[in-house]
Amino acid sequence: MVPKIYVTYNEVHKLCQESADRILAEFKPHLMIAIGGGGYVPARILRSFLKKPASPNIPIQAIGLSLYESLPETMQPGTPGDVETAGTRVTRTQWLDLSSLGEMSNLVGKKVLIVDEVDDTRTTLEYAVKELEKDVQIASERMGYQGEPTEFSIFVLHNKDKEKKGHLPDRIENGRYMAARTVGDVWICYPWEATDIDQHDELANKQAANGTTK
Protein backbone atom coordinates (compact mmCIF):
# COMPACT_ATOMS: atom_id res chain seq x y z
CA MET A 1 0.00 0.00 0.00
CA VAL A 2 1.21 3.46 -0.86
CA PRO A 3 1.93 5.32 2.38
CA LYS A 4 -0.13 8.43 3.04
CA ILE A 5 1.04 11.69 4.47
CA TYR A 6 -1.37 14.18 5.98
CA VAL A 7 -0.63 17.86 5.55
CA THR A 8 -2.48 20.45 7.63
CA TYR A 9 -3.49 23.90 6.46
CA ASN A 10 -1.05 25.48 8.87
CA GLU A 11 1.76 23.34 7.44
CA VAL A 12 0.83 24.48 3.93
CA HIS A 13 0.86 28.05 5.22
CA LYS A 14 4.33 27.61 6.72
CA LEU A 15 5.70 25.88 3.62
CA CYS A 16 4.67 28.94 1.61
CA GLN A 17 6.03 31.29 4.25
CA GLU A 18 9.45 29.64 4.45
CA SER A 19 9.74 29.52 0.64
CA ALA A 20 8.78 33.13 0.06
CA ASP A 21 12.16 34.67 0.85
CA ARG A 22 13.95 32.41 -1.63
CA ILE A 23 11.27 33.04 -4.24
CA LEU A 24 11.66 36.79 -3.80
CA ALA A 25 15.46 36.57 -3.92
CA GLU A 26 15.83 34.10 -6.78
CA PHE A 27 12.75 34.42 -8.98
CA LYS A 28 11.52 37.97 -8.27
CA PRO A 29 8.11 37.19 -9.77
CA HIS A 30 5.95 39.93 -11.27
CA LEU A 31 2.96 37.64 -11.26
CA MET A 32 1.82 34.14 -10.42
CA ILE A 33 -0.09 31.66 -12.50
CA ALA A 34 -1.96 29.23 -10.27
CA ILE A 35 -2.79 25.86 -11.76
CA GLY A 36 -6.30 25.12 -10.53
CA GLY A 37 -7.64 23.74 -8.33
CA GLY A 38 -4.50 22.55 -6.41
CA GLY A 39 -2.52 25.71 -6.97
CA TYR A 40 -5.21 28.08 -5.70
CA VAL A 41 -4.55 27.73 -1.99
CA PRO A 42 -0.73 27.93 -2.07
CA ALA A 43 -0.85 30.81 -4.57
CA ARG A 44 -3.18 32.81 -2.35
CA ILE A 45 -1.04 32.19 0.73
CA LEU A 46 2.20 32.97 -1.14
CA ARG A 47 0.77 36.28 -2.25
CA SER A 48 0.65 37.42 1.38
CA PHE A 49 4.32 36.62 1.88
CA LEU A 50 5.53 37.96 -1.46
CA LYS A 51 4.00 41.36 -0.84
CA LYS A 52 6.54 44.05 -0.09
CA PRO A 53 5.57 47.03 2.03
CA ALA A 54 4.05 49.88 0.05
CA SER A 55 3.89 47.75 -3.10
CA PRO A 56 0.74 46.35 -4.63
CA ASN A 57 0.01 42.65 -4.37
CA ILE A 58 1.53 40.35 -6.93
CA PRO A 59 -1.34 39.45 -9.26
CA ILE A 60 -2.51 35.87 -9.50
CA GLN A 61 -3.89 34.52 -12.75
CA ALA A 62 -5.49 31.11 -12.76
CA ILE A 63 -5.46 28.41 -15.37
CA GLY A 64 -7.33 25.15 -15.14
CA LEU A 65 -5.70 21.93 -16.24
CA SER A 66 -7.01 18.41 -15.83
CA LEU A 67 -4.80 15.41 -16.17
CA TYR A 68 -6.46 12.30 -17.44
CA GLU A 69 -4.34 9.25 -17.01
CA SER A 70 -5.68 6.15 -18.63
CA LEU A 71 -5.44 3.55 -15.94
CA PRO A 72 -3.88 0.25 -17.01
CA GLU A 73 -6.84 -1.75 -15.74
CA THR A 74 -9.26 0.11 -17.99
CA MET A 75 -7.21 -0.57 -21.10
CA GLN A 76 -7.63 -3.39 -23.51
CA PRO A 77 -4.38 -5.29 -23.94
CA GLY A 78 -2.88 -4.96 -27.37
CA THR A 79 -4.82 -1.83 -28.29
CA PRO A 80 -3.16 1.50 -28.88
CA GLY A 81 -2.65 3.18 -25.55
CA ASP A 82 -0.93 0.43 -23.68
CA VAL A 83 0.92 1.10 -20.46
CA GLU A 84 4.15 2.18 -22.11
CA THR A 85 2.82 4.76 -24.49
CA ALA A 86 -0.34 5.64 -22.68
CA GLY A 87 -2.31 7.67 -21.69
CA THR A 88 -1.68 11.04 -20.17
CA ARG A 89 -3.69 13.76 -21.66
CA VAL A 90 -3.92 17.25 -20.28
CA THR A 91 -7.00 19.29 -21.06
CA ARG A 92 -7.53 22.95 -20.41
CA THR A 93 -10.55 23.88 -18.36
CA GLN A 94 -9.48 27.50 -18.13
CA TRP A 95 -6.84 29.48 -19.93
CA LEU A 96 -5.80 33.08 -19.83
CA ASP A 97 -8.08 35.66 -21.32
CA LEU A 98 -6.64 36.56 -24.70
CA SER A 99 -9.28 39.15 -25.45
CA SER A 100 -9.14 42.92 -25.32
CA LEU A 101 -7.46 43.00 -21.94
CA GLY A 102 -4.34 41.35 -23.23
CA GLU A 103 -3.45 39.20 -20.28
CA MET A 104 -1.04 37.25 -22.44
CA SER A 105 0.79 40.37 -23.54
CA ASN A 106 1.04 41.25 -19.86
CA LEU A 107 3.26 38.21 -19.46
CA VAL A 108 5.74 39.31 -22.10
CA GLY A 109 9.11 40.23 -20.58
CA LYS A 110 7.90 39.35 -17.10
CA LYS A 111 9.06 36.90 -14.45
CA VAL A 112 6.18 34.50 -14.00
CA LEU A 113 5.89 32.03 -11.13
CA ILE A 114 3.77 28.96 -11.91
CA VAL A 115 2.25 27.53 -8.72
CA ASP A 116 0.81 24.08 -8.12
CA GLU A 117 0.41 21.93 -5.05
CA VAL A 118 2.28 18.81 -6.14
CA ASP A 119 4.70 17.71 -8.83
CA ASP A 120 3.75 14.08 -9.30
CA THR A 121 4.43 12.83 -12.85
CA ARG A 122 5.36 16.36 -14.01
CA THR A 123 2.97 15.99 -16.95
CA THR A 124 0.80 18.95 -15.98
CA LEU A 125 3.77 21.21 -15.33
CA GLU A 126 5.38 20.28 -18.66
CA TYR A 127 2.13 21.10 -20.42
CA ALA A 128 1.72 24.41 -18.60
CA VAL A 129 5.26 25.58 -19.34
CA LYS A 130 5.18 24.53 -23.00
CA GLU A 131 1.83 26.13 -23.73
CA LEU A 132 2.53 29.32 -21.83
CA GLU A 133 5.91 29.72 -23.54
CA LYS A 134 4.30 29.16 -26.91
CA ASP A 135 1.58 31.73 -26.28
CA VAL A 136 4.05 34.26 -24.91
CA GLN A 137 6.21 33.76 -27.99
CA ILE A 138 3.25 34.51 -30.24
CA ALA A 139 2.33 37.57 -28.18
CA SER A 140 5.95 38.82 -28.23
CA GLU A 141 6.11 38.57 -32.00
CA ARG A 142 2.81 40.35 -32.44
CA MET A 143 4.01 43.16 -30.18
CA GLY A 144 7.40 43.34 -31.90
CA TYR A 145 8.87 42.92 -28.42
CA GLN A 146 12.66 43.23 -28.20
CA GLY A 147 13.30 43.49 -24.46
CA GLU A 148 14.25 41.11 -21.69
CA PRO A 149 13.05 37.53 -22.19
CA THR A 150 10.03 36.23 -20.32
CA GLU A 151 11.15 33.93 -17.52
CA PHE A 152 9.04 31.17 -16.05
CA SER A 153 9.77 29.59 -12.71
CA ILE A 154 7.90 26.94 -10.74
CA PHE A 155 6.87 26.56 -7.11
CA VAL A 156 5.20 23.47 -5.70
CA LEU A 157 4.54 22.45 -2.11
CA HIS A 158 5.68 18.88 -2.70
CA ASN A 159 7.80 17.22 -5.34
CA LYS A 160 7.59 13.46 -5.47
CA ASP A 161 11.00 11.92 -5.97
CA LYS A 162 10.11 9.47 -8.73
CA GLU A 163 10.62 8.95 -12.41
CA LYS A 164 8.87 11.74 -14.25
CA LYS A 165 6.84 11.40 -17.41
CA GLY A 166 6.97 15.11 -18.11
CA HIS A 167 10.12 17.14 -18.62
CA LEU A 168 10.93 20.77 -18.06
CA PRO A 169 13.35 22.94 -19.98
CA ASP A 170 16.87 22.78 -18.46
CA ARG A 171 16.85 26.47 -17.54
CA ILE A 172 13.81 25.82 -15.34
CA GLU A 173 14.83 22.44 -13.96
CA ASN A 174 18.24 23.79 -12.99
CA GLY A 175 17.62 26.89 -10.98
CA ARG A 176 14.09 28.05 -11.61
CA TYR A 177 12.28 25.19 -9.89
CA MET A 178 11.45 25.13 -6.20
CA ALA A 179 9.67 22.51 -4.13
CA ALA A 180 9.10 23.34 -0.47
CA ARG A 181 9.45 19.61 0.31
CA THR A 182 10.70 16.59 -1.61
CA VAL A 183 8.93 13.40 -0.63
CA GLY A 184 8.85 9.80 -1.76
CA ASP A 185 6.18 8.37 -4.03
CA VAL A 186 3.56 8.72 -1.32
CA TRP A 187 -0.09 9.66 -1.30
CA ILE A 188 -0.30 13.24 -0.08
CA CYS A 189 -3.55 14.14 1.68
CA TYR A 190 -4.08 17.88 1.40
CA PRO A 191 -6.40 19.49 3.92
CA TRP A 192 -8.81 20.91 1.32
CA GLU A 193 -9.70 17.34 0.38
CA ALA A 194 -10.47 16.25 3.95
CA THR A 195 -14.05 15.30 4.75
CA ASP A 196 -13.23 15.46 8.47
CA ILE A 197 -10.64 18.16 9.06
CA ASP A 198 -10.28 17.44 12.80
CA GLN A 199 -9.50 13.80 12.13
CA HIS A 200 -7.15 14.86 9.33
CA ASP A 201 -5.24 17.08 11.76
CA GLU A 202 -5.08 14.30 14.35
CA LEU A 203 -3.56 11.94 11.80
CA ALA A 204 -1.08 14.64 10.77
CA ASN A 205 -0.12 15.29 14.39
CA LYS A 206 0.31 11.59 15.06
CA GLN A 207 2.66 11.34 12.06
CA ALA A 208 4.60 14.35 13.25
CA ALA A 209 4.92 12.83 16.74
CA ASN A 210 6.15 9.56 15.21
CA GLY A 211 8.62 11.43 13.08
CA THR A 212 7.20 9.84 9.94
CA THR A 213 6.97 13.14 8.12
CA LYS A 214 8.69 16.54 8.03
Place this chain on the structure above:
Amino acid sequence: MVPKIYVTYNEVHKLCQESADRILAEFKPHLMIAIGGGGYVPARILRSFLKKPASPNIPIQAIGLSLYESLPETMQPGTPGDVETAGTRVTRTQWLDLSSLGEMSNLVGKKVLIVDEVDDTRTTLEYAVKELEKDVQIASERMGYQGEPTEFSIFVLHNKDKEKKGHLPDRIENGRYMAARTVGDVWICYPWEATDIDQHDELANKQAANGTTK
Protein backbone atom coordinates in the same frame (compact mmCIF):
# COMPACT_ATOMS: atom_id res chain seq x y z
CA MET B 1 -11.46 50.89 16.84
CA VAL B 2 -13.07 48.39 14.56
CA PRO B 3 -13.18 45.01 16.31
CA LYS B 4 -11.25 42.19 14.67
CA ILE B 5 -12.29 38.61 14.32
CA TYR B 6 -9.77 35.88 13.60
CA VAL B 7 -10.85 32.99 11.41
CA THR B 8 -8.75 29.82 11.26
CA TYR B 9 -8.26 27.63 8.18
CA ASN B 10 -10.21 24.83 9.82
CA GLU B 11 -13.10 27.19 10.50
CA VAL B 12 -13.09 28.24 6.84
CA HIS B 13 -13.06 24.55 5.93
CA LYS B 14 -16.05 23.86 8.18
CA LEU B 15 -17.98 26.89 6.94
CA CYS B 16 -17.65 25.51 3.42
CA GLN B 17 -18.53 22.01 4.57
CA GLU B 18 -21.69 23.04 6.42
CA SER B 19 -22.83 25.20 3.50
CA ALA B 20 -22.29 22.55 0.83
CA ASP B 21 -25.51 20.60 1.41
CA ARG B 22 -27.64 23.71 1.07
CA ILE B 23 -25.69 24.82 -2.00
CA LEU B 24 -26.25 21.43 -3.63
CA ALA B 25 -29.93 21.40 -2.72
CA GLU B 26 -30.77 25.00 -3.57
CA PHE B 27 -28.30 26.16 -6.22
CA LYS B 28 -27.21 22.89 -7.88
CA PRO B 29 -24.20 24.61 -9.46
CA HIS B 30 -22.64 23.30 -12.66
CA LEU B 31 -19.58 25.41 -12.09
CA MET B 32 -18.05 27.95 -9.76
CA ILE B 33 -16.50 31.29 -10.51
CA ALA B 34 -14.01 32.24 -7.82
CA ILE B 35 -13.31 35.92 -7.37
CA GLY B 36 -9.57 36.12 -6.78
CA GLY B 37 -7.66 36.13 -4.58
CA GLY B 38 -10.16 35.86 -1.66
CA GLY B 39 -12.45 33.40 -3.37
CA TYR B 40 -9.71 30.91 -4.28
CA VAL B 41 -9.47 29.13 -0.94
CA PRO B 42 -13.21 28.73 -0.22
CA ALA B 43 -13.86 27.70 -3.84
CA ARG B 44 -11.22 24.98 -3.71
CA ILE B 45 -12.55 23.67 -0.39
CA LEU B 46 -16.17 23.83 -1.56
CA ARG B 47 -15.28 21.76 -4.60
CA SER B 48 -14.42 18.83 -2.33
CA PHE B 49 -17.80 18.97 -0.64
CA LEU B 50 -19.84 19.60 -3.77
CA LYS B 51 -18.44 16.54 -5.51
CA LYS B 52 -20.92 13.71 -5.77
CA PRO B 53 -19.72 10.12 -5.93
CA ALA B 54 -18.88 8.94 -9.44
CA SER B 55 -19.30 12.45 -10.84
CA PRO B 56 -16.51 14.69 -12.04
CA ASN B 57 -15.47 17.67 -9.98
CA ILE B 58 -17.38 20.88 -10.42
CA PRO B 59 -15.07 23.11 -12.46
CA ILE B 60 -13.75 26.33 -10.97
CA GLN B 61 -13.07 29.33 -13.17
CA ALA B 62 -11.29 32.28 -11.68
CA ILE B 63 -11.73 35.96 -12.28
CA GLY B 64 -9.64 38.70 -10.74
CA LEU B 65 -11.23 41.88 -9.48
CA SER B 66 -9.65 44.68 -7.53
CA LEU B 67 -11.64 47.22 -5.67
CA TYR B 68 -10.13 50.64 -5.38
CA GLU B 69 -11.87 52.83 -2.90
CA SER B 70 -10.80 56.41 -2.84
CA LEU B 71 -10.21 57.20 0.77
CA PRO B 72 -11.79 60.39 2.02
CA GLU B 73 -8.50 61.70 3.41
CA THR B 74 -6.86 61.56 0.01
CA MET B 75 -9.57 63.63 -1.62
CA GLN B 76 -9.61 67.30 -2.16
CA PRO B 77 -12.70 68.87 -0.65
CA GLY B 78 -15.07 70.27 -3.19
CA THR B 79 -13.66 68.32 -6.08
CA PRO B 80 -15.65 65.70 -7.91
CA GLY B 81 -15.37 62.45 -6.02
CA ASP B 82 -16.38 63.55 -2.60
CA VAL B 83 -17.42 61.09 0.04
CA GLU B 84 -20.97 60.78 -1.14
CA THR B 85 -20.37 59.98 -4.75
CA ALA B 86 -16.92 58.57 -4.44
CA GLY B 87 -14.89 56.55 -5.27
CA THR B 88 -15.32 52.84 -5.77
CA ARG B 89 -13.90 51.50 -8.93
CA VAL B 90 -13.58 47.86 -9.77
CA THR B 91 -10.91 46.81 -12.23
CA ARG B 92 -10.49 43.43 -13.85
CA THR B 93 -7.16 41.73 -13.39
CA GLN B 94 -8.39 38.51 -14.94
CA TRP B 95 -11.50 37.66 -16.85
CA LEU B 96 -12.75 34.53 -18.51
CA ASP B 97 -11.08 33.35 -21.66
CA LEU B 98 -13.34 34.34 -24.52
CA SER B 99 -11.13 32.77 -27.17
CA SER B 100 -11.49 29.55 -29.08
CA LEU B 101 -12.27 27.52 -25.99
CA GLY B 102 -15.50 29.35 -25.44
CA GLU B 103 -15.53 29.49 -21.68
CA MET B 104 -18.24 32.10 -21.80
CA SER B 105 -20.49 29.98 -23.97
CA ASN B 106 -19.93 27.21 -21.42
CA LEU B 107 -21.78 29.40 -18.94
CA VAL B 108 -24.89 29.74 -21.08
CA GLY B 109 -27.86 27.91 -19.60
CA LYS B 110 -25.84 26.82 -16.57
CA LYS B 111 -26.19 27.34 -12.86
CA VAL B 112 -23.12 29.31 -11.83
CA LEU B 113 -22.01 29.81 -8.24
CA ILE B 114 -19.93 32.95 -7.68
CA VAL B 115 -17.62 32.51 -4.68
CA ASP B 116 -15.84 35.16 -2.63
CA GLU B 117 -14.59 35.30 0.92
CA VAL B 118 -16.44 38.36 2.16
CA ASP B 119 -19.32 40.58 1.17
CA ASP B 120 -18.27 43.93 2.55
CA THR B 121 -19.65 46.87 0.55
CA ARG B 122 -21.08 44.48 -2.10
CA THR B 123 -19.42 46.59 -4.82
CA THR B 124 -17.28 43.75 -6.15
CA LEU B 125 -20.18 41.28 -6.19
CA GLU B 126 -22.43 43.76 -7.97
CA TYR B 127 -19.75 44.28 -10.60
CA ALA B 128 -19.16 40.55 -11.05
CA VAL B 129 -22.85 39.73 -11.46
CA LYS B 130 -23.53 42.61 -13.84
CA GLU B 131 -20.57 41.93 -16.08
CA LEU B 132 -21.04 38.17 -16.13
CA GLU B 133 -24.74 38.53 -16.94
CA LYS B 134 -23.91 40.96 -19.73
CA ASP B 135 -21.30 38.65 -21.26
CA VAL B 136 -23.56 35.63 -20.96
CA GLN B 137 -26.34 37.57 -22.67
CA ILE B 138 -24.04 38.39 -25.58
CA ALA B 139 -22.86 34.78 -25.81
CA SER B 140 -26.48 33.51 -25.70
CA GLU B 141 -27.49 35.77 -28.54
CA ARG B 142 -24.50 34.75 -30.63
CA MET B 143 -25.33 31.10 -30.09
CA GLY B 144 -29.03 31.64 -30.76
CA TYR B 145 -29.61 29.98 -27.41
CA GLN B 146 -33.27 29.33 -26.53
CA GLY B 147 -33.02 27.00 -23.53
CA GLU B 148 -33.16 27.41 -19.77
CA PRO B 149 -31.89 30.76 -18.50
CA THR B 150 -28.42 31.04 -16.98
CA GLU B 151 -28.71 31.35 -13.21
CA PHE B 152 -26.15 33.00 -11.01
CA SER B 153 -25.96 32.44 -7.27
CA ILE B 154 -23.52 33.69 -4.67
CA PHE B 155 -21.67 32.10 -1.79
CA VAL B 156 -19.50 34.03 0.67
CA LEU B 157 -17.96 32.97 3.95
CA HIS B 158 -18.96 36.18 5.69
CA ASN B 159 -21.50 38.85 4.97
CA LYS B 160 -21.05 42.10 6.86
CA ASP B 161 -24.36 43.41 8.10
CA LYS B 162 -23.99 47.03 7.01
CA GLU B 163 -25.29 49.44 4.45
CA LYS B 164 -24.21 48.21 1.03
CA LYS B 165 -22.95 50.37 -1.80
CA GLY B 166 -23.48 47.64 -4.34
CA HIS B 167 -26.81 46.02 -5.14
CA LEU B 168 -27.72 42.62 -6.47
CA PRO B 169 -30.67 41.69 -8.67
CA ASP B 170 -33.71 40.74 -6.56
CA ARG B 171 -33.74 37.17 -7.83
CA ILE B 172 -30.22 36.71 -6.40
CA GLU B 173 -30.67 38.70 -3.21
CA ASN B 174 -33.86 36.81 -2.38
CA GLY B 175 -33.00 33.18 -2.60
CA ARG B 176 -29.80 32.80 -4.57
CA TYR B 177 -27.45 34.37 -2.02
CA MET B 178 -25.79 32.47 0.80
CA ALA B 179 -23.41 33.65 3.49
CA ALA B 180 -22.05 31.00 5.85
CA ARG B 181 -21.96 33.66 8.58
CA THR B 182 -23.40 37.14 8.98
CA VAL B 183 -21.23 39.41 11.10
CA GLY B 184 -21.17 43.04 12.15
CA ASP B 185 -19.00 45.65 10.48
CA VAL B 186 -15.84 44.07 11.86
CA TRP B 187 -12.35 43.53 10.51
CA ILE B 188 -12.14 39.88 9.49
CA CYS B 189 -8.65 38.41 9.66
CA TYR B 190 -8.46 35.48 7.27
CA PRO B 191 -5.74 32.91 7.89
CA TRP B 192 -4.09 33.31 4.47
CA GLU B 193 -3.20 36.86 5.47
CA ALA B 194 -1.55 35.89 8.76
CA THR B 195 2.17 36.46 9.08
CA ASP B 196 2.22 34.27 12.19
CA ILE B 197 -0.34 31.50 11.79
CA ASP B 198 0.22 30.04 15.27
CA GLN B 199 -0.45 33.38 16.91
CA HIS B 200 -3.44 33.87 14.61
CA ASP B 201 -4.89 30.55 15.77
CA GLU B 202 -4.26 31.45 19.42
CA LEU B 203 -6.16 34.70 19.01
CA ALA B 204 -8.99 32.84 17.28
CA ASN B 205 -9.14 30.25 20.05
CA LYS B 206 -9.15 32.94 22.70
CA GLN B 207 -12.08 34.63 20.98
CA ALA B 208 -13.93 31.34 20.73
CA ALA B 209 -13.32 30.68 24.44
CA ASN B 210 -14.64 34.14 25.29
CA GLY B 211 -17.66 33.59 23.11
CA THR B 212 -16.91 36.74 21.16
CA THR B 213 -17.35 35.03 17.82
CA LYS B 214 -19.33 32.16 16.24
